[in-house]
Amino acid sequence: xxxxxxxxxxxxxxxxxxxxxxxxxxxxxxxxxxxxxxxxxxxxxxxxxxxxxxxxxxxxxxxxxxxxxxxxxxxxxxxxxxxxxxxxxxxxxxxxxxxxxxxxxxxxxxxxxxxxxxxxxxxxxxxxxxxxxxxxxxxxxxxxxxxxxxxxxxxxxxxxxxxxxxxxxxxxxxxxxxxxxxxxxxxxxxxxxxxxxxxxxxxxxxxxxxxxxxxxxxxxxxxxxxxxxxxxxxxxxxxxxxxxxxxxxxxxxxxxxxxxxxxxxxxxxxxxxxxxxxxxxxxxxxxxxxxxxxxxxxxxxxxxxxxxxxxx
Amino acid sequence: xxxxxxxxxxxxxxxxxxxxxxxxxxxxxxxxxxxxxxxxxxxxxxxxxxxxxxxxxxxxxxxxxxxxxxxxxxxxxxxxxxxxxxxxxxxxxxxxxxxxxxxxxxxxxxxxxxxxxxxxxxxxxxxxxxxxxxxxxxxxxxxxxxxxxxxxxxxxxxxxxxxxxxxxxxxxxxxxxxxxxxxxxxxxxxxxxxxxxxxxxxxxxxxxxxxxxxxxxxxxxxxxxxxxxxxxxxxxxxxxxxxxxxxxxxxxxxxxxxxxxxxxxxxxxx
Numbered sequence: 001x002x003x004x005x006x007x008x009x010x011x012x013x014x015x016x017x018x019x020x021x022x023x024x025x026x027x028x029x030x031x032x033x034x035x036x037x038x039x040x041x042x043x044x045x046x047x048x049x050x051x052x053x054x055x056x057x058x059x060x061x062x063x064x065x066x067x068x069x070x071x072x073x074x075x076x077x078x079x080x081x082x083x084x085x086x087x088x089x090x091x092x093x094x095x096x097x098x099x100x101x102x103x104x105x106x107x108x109x110x111x112x113x114x115x116x117x118x119x120x121x122x123x124x125x126x127x128x129x130x131x132x133x134x135x136x137x138x139x140x141x142x143x144x145x146x147x148x149x150x151x152x153x154x155x156x157x158x159x160x161x162x163x164x165x166x167x168x169x170x171x172x173x174x175x176x177x178x179x180x181x182x183x184x185x186x187x188x189x190x191x192x193x194x195x196x197x198x199x200x201x202x203x204x205x206x207x208x209x210x211x212x213x214x215x216x217x218x219x220x221x222x223x224x225x226x227x228x229x230x231x232x233x234x235x236x237x238x239x240x241x242x243x244x245x246x247x248x249x250x251x252x253x254x255x256x257x258x259x260x261x262x263x264x265x266x267x268x269x270x271x272x273x274x275x276x277x278x279x280x281x282x283x284x285x286x287x288x289x290x291x292x293x294x295x296x297x298x299x300x301x302x303x304x305x306x307x308x309x310x311x312x
Numbered sequence: 313x314x315x316x317x318x319x320x321x322x323x324x325x326x327x328x329x330x331x332x333x334x335x336x337x338x339x340x341x342x343x344x345x346x347x348x349x350x351x352x353x354x355x356x357x358x359x360x361x362x363x364x365x366x367x368x369x370x371x372x373x374x375x376x377x378x379x380x381x382x383x384x385x386x387x388x389x390x391x392x393x394x395x396x397x398x399x400x401x402x403x404x405x406x407x408x409x410x411x412x413x414x415x416x417x418x419x420x421x422x423x424x425x426x427x428x429x430x431x432x433x434x435x436x437x438x439x440x441x442x443x444x445x446x447x448x449x450x451x452x453x454x455x456x457x458x459x460x461x462x463x464x465x466x467x468x469x470x471x472x473x474x475x476x477x478x479x480x481x482x483x484x485x486x487x488x489x490x491x492x493x494x495x496x497x498x499x500x501x502x503x504x505x506x507x508x509x510x511x512x513x514x515x516x517x518x519x520x521x522x523x524x525x526x527x528x529x530x531x532x533x534x535x536x537x538x539x540x541x542x543x544x545x546x547x548x549x550x551x552x553x554x555x556x557x558x559x560x561x562x563x564x565x566x567x568x569x570x571x572x573x574x575x576x577x578x579x580x581x582x
Contacts, residue, residue: 029339032385033421036334041420042411060450067447071438074482144412145428146451216348310413311346 044306054149061152065159087168090123091116091175098236108238109273113179117270118235120172121263124165125201126226131157132205133212133219136309143310150309151302154205162198169194176270189269192287197262199291203298210302213309233259240278255280258290335506335537336386336409336426341418343379343404343561378404380561381418388423391538393552393569395545395576401561402541406508409539423536426506427452441472441479441486441494448498462501469527470497471520493520500527507535509542525550545573 027035045053073079099112108114135153136143143150169190177183212218232254234242239260243251254260261283267274268283280286379401386392394402407413409420410428435444445466449459470493472478472486483491509528528551532538542548548555548569555572557565565572 029337029383029385029421030419032334033337033339033419036423038334038337038421038423041409041422041426042414057450057453059456060447060453063447063450067436067439067443070443071436074438142451144407147411147425147427147453148451307411307414310407 042307042310044303047300047303050149050151050303050306054151054155057148057152060148061156061159064152065156065163068156069160069163083164083167084171087120087171090119091171094119108241110179110181110271113176113181113271114238114267114274115236116172116175117267118233118263120165120168121197121266122230122233122235122259123168124161124197125204125259125262126230127161127164128158128201128205129208129226130219130222131161132208133222135205135209136213137216137219140310150306151206151299154209154302155202158198158202158205161201165194172270181270181272184272186269190266192284193262193265193269196287196291199295200258200262203291203294203296206298206302207294210305213305229257229259233257233263235263238278240280255283256286258286258294261286261290333388333423334385334421335388335423337419337421338382338384338405338409339419339421340381340383341379341405341408341415341420342377342381343401343408343413344416345376345378345404347374347376378561379408379415379558382558382561382563383418384556384563384566386537386539388536390554391532391540391552393548393555394539394541394558395543395548395555395573396558396564397580400558402558403510405558406510406539406541409506410508422506424505426508427502427504428508428510435483435495435498437484438482440482442467444483444494445479445498448495449501452499452502454502466497466501469500469523470494471523489517496524500524500531503531503534505535506537506539507531508539545577549573 033039044050069083070080073082076082078085094115095112098115132154135157136150139153143153208218208222234254239254243254261280264274264279264283265287268276268279382401382405394405396402404413406428408415409422410426411420411422412428435448439447442463445463446459449462449466450456454462467473467479470490472490472494478486478490483494486494525547532551538551540548540551552569555565555567555569555576556563557572557576565575
């Protein structure tokens with residue numbers, strides 16, 4: 001017999017004995033579940049309930065992002081210093097090639113600051129997409145072990161990228177100051193520019209997370225798509241200069257590209273020679289529009305498949 | 313007998329039905345995994361291209377039918393052991409009950425949110441034990457205050473600091489026994505309505521095993537229903553009063569612990 005048992009078990013009585021009549025007899029499992037108010041396990045909650053749950057997990061998301069960032073560098077002797085070193089070395093490489101070796105400026109004043117801004121801002125979106133693709137498929141162990149709104153994963157990974165970008169921004173500001181820019185009122189615009197880009201990236205990461213959870217080949221394909229996107233986003237050249245004689249429709253398409261929009265805004269905020277005349281029309285409207293469209297749309301798109309992420 | 317017993321369970325258990333409240337109903341559940349990279353990988357690139365052209369299905373993607381039509385009902389106050397040989401679908405069915413793995417067909421109804429005892433996947437070996445206590449607690453859904461309150465209790469229970477200040481070292485420096493103790497301590501810090509334990513009993517040294525068995529008994533008292541997956545028939549006998557026997561994804565037998573374990577042991581030739 002079971003030696004330690006605080007509970008009584010009636011099933012033992014039933015074995016081999018004819019079934020005694022009961023009120024629950026003849027009920028199908030679904031009816032039985034309804035009678036005792038049981039709910040379907042793992043069912044997807046409504047959108048507002050889901051949002052509430054996600055908000056309830058904000059400390060976990062924050063702690064997870066912090067821990068993942070810290071874990072990246074624990075094997076390196078310089079540790080967290082690499083968060084600053086990586087963008088610094090990146091900027092140094094671009095300075096070496098474009099500033100010293102090629103000596104190109106392509107008709108742009110303060111080309112180094114212009115180039116480094118473009119690269120850092122595009123890297124933020126690029127890394128959000130890349131980590132988003134693997135946010136669900138790379139964390140199946142966690143997803144199959146514990147209960148939490150799955151959107152926590154892409155949100156946490158984008159938060160990691162935001163934190164990395166903040167480190168890059170210190171480097172960027174130092175470079176911009178060294179190249180002779182003077183801080184002025186327009187620097188405040190960095191905040192709304194970064195905020196809208198962050199919302200946009202989070203939505204994009206959620207879209208990529210859902211796609212990546214079903215299409216495992218996406219992780220291999222993404223670097224090529226992202227490189228194409230980078231070359232179209234005016235990271236290393238000025239879209240305005242290039243498209244001066246291009247057809248109207250091409251100019252509109254290049255100007256409305258969200259990566260170009262966020263890069264333009266950051267350059268406008270930091271670099272004096274980039275004036276509002278060089279910005280495409282309605283640039284703030286596009287920045288906010290992209291953030292709302294992709295942020296909200298990506299969130300709903302991700303939520304729609306919430307219950308299926310554990311299957312892999 | 314196995315057949316008769318299955319039927320009685322399927323039709324809602326008869327005796328004293330008035331007092332029996334179901335907490336988990338598993339209704340004809342099938343679970344299918346999709347596994348990538350199952351093929352040999354020989355001549356992959358050309359073979360993959362040929363498949364694209366001929367539109368044959370990829371042999372590298374295999375579907376594994378892990379659970380095939382399992383039906384049972386668990387009631388409040390029961391402790392149910394789940395036994396079966398390796399790969400019989402025990403852990404899979406627990407994950408499905410917890411709502412972590414969606415069934416291919418069939419339904420699982422639960423009372424509240426069942427939780428799987430285990431935080432292994434949330435922990436990071438590169439980080440210190442104390443960071444992992446916080447991270448694991450938050451991952452299980454505790455609030456920041458709860459984590460702060462229970463932090464010392466978790467560390468003391470794990471006994472990690474008995475031989476010096478090890479909790480502030482990265483987890484990768486722990487011995488496997490120490491890591492298992494810390495994992496169990498974090499996982500067992502929370503109370504659950506429907507509690508599921510996946511072979512968590514056999515961790516650590518003898519003293520810690522005793523402590524963890526006691527803790528599981530406490531958790532059982534607070535929990536409505538307990539599921540325990542284990543290969544250790546003794547720990548099943550000690551903890552459970554009903555046993556479900558799965559084999560190759562099918563429910564072979566469901567009944568009182570002694571009967572099922574006896575049949576299981578004669579089947580596996582012990």
